[in-house]
Amino acid sequence: MFRRRESVPFSFVAEADRFRSNVTPPPRPRSTVSERAGRVLVGLAVTGGLVGSLLLGLPALGSGESPSHTQQTEASHRR
DSSP states (O other), X not given: OOOOOOOOOHHHHHHHHHOOOOOOOOOOOOOOHHHHHXXXXXXXXXXXXXXXXXXXXXXXXXXXXXXXHHHHHXXXXXX
């Protein structure tokens, strides 16, 4: 494919980096009470899910030895 190269003056490229617009964007609309309440509820649901999964997953991260297991092995060694 043939590409057509157009020369771009260096001053134009340098000026493009410095250009700032004097037009200010319109102010953002304020969020309503229901929108804020929805965000809070979503945040609480996500946080609750993470805490719940941590609480349910902690037993699986344990060493795997329960007190009854150690008592059985000690009893078998005493015989």
